[in-house]
Amino acid sequence: MTLQQLHEELQIPIGSLHRVLAALTEDRYVTRSPTNRRYFLGPAAAELAGISSAGRGTLVAPPEPLRKAARESGESVFLTEPIGLQMVCVALVEARHPLRLFVQVGQEMPLHAAASARSILAYLPPEVVDTIFRERDLTAFTAGTLRTLDQVRDHLARVRAQGYDVCENELDENVWAVAAPVFSSTAQVVSSVTLAAAGNRMRDPIQRTRATEIVLRAARDLSGELGYTGGFTTPEAAGGLVEAPAGGADGTAAGTPASREPGRT
Numbered sequence: 060m061t062l063q064q065l066h067e068e069l070q071i072p073i074g075s076l077h078r079v080l081a082a083l084t085e086d087r088y089v090t091r092s093p094t095n096r097r098y099f100l101g102p103a104a105a106e107l108a109g110i111s112s113a114g115r116g117t118l119v120a121p122p123e124p125l126r127k128a129a130r131e132s133g134e135s136v137f138l139t140e141p142i143g144l145q146m147v148c149v150a151l152v153e154a155r156h157p158l159r160l161f162v163q164v165g166q167e168m169p170l171h172a173a174a175s176a177r178s179i180l181a182y183l184p185p186e187v188v189d190t191i192f193r194e195r196d197l198t199a200f201t202a203g204t205l206r207t208l209d210q211v212r213d214h215l216a217r218v219r220a221q222g223y224d225v226c227e228n229e230l231d232e233n234v235w236a237v238a239a240p241v242f243s244s245t246a247q248v249v250s251s252v253t254l255a256a257a258g259n260r261m262r263d264p265i266q267r268t269r270a271t272e273i274v275l276r277a278a279r280d281l282s283g284e285l286g287y288t289g290g291f292t293t294p295e296a297a298g299g300l301v302e303a304p305a306g307g308a309d310g311t312a313a314g315t316p317a318s319r320e321p322g323r324t
Contacts, residue, residue: 174226222292239278244286
């Protein structure tokens, strides 16, 4: 919203409102787009919402781009956000298939093995990534799991270069997933969109490309709702890359019931 819209909605004098917004911006509760000058909720507000909603079943109502991606793909699609030093699933739309991947709202995503987490970490400053991984065990979930911090760093660089992450048999066998970052009005990564499916449903390269396009479109739409106006990765029909957002060092532009297949990607 613009300053004028907030003034009209809240009936607070513009001078006072400007001072309040400046303080909230400094503390990361709101952000302001440098292009359209609109205000948006910031990462600190998301962290606060996560803390106050923990254990209630859903942290965030699935936004329309997430629901649309699930409708188009028929697969599980979920939103992941950083809360403290964890990457947490905050919204989920489950697949239509009888056998669905087991992802829960409130679930922490393994930082080194989940595309949902890595597509966020790839856009954080390197020193922040090193702090997050300090004294963490890189558990080997499968033979394909990244096992060293150097492997993780190299992988994050590839994710940043292509603009999205793919995880195949790294966290669970026979699970394929693709994730893309969501950016705020200030081009800071704030979350990720992930589509996860059973590997046997995603063997066709054309199907994988379509799933990637669906996820990138959802991430782009969510970023647009947050005021992001920068570039975005868009795979061509054949799977090529057209444009990728710049990933700078400052962080600018992841127990199974018997009726389900495992999946934490």
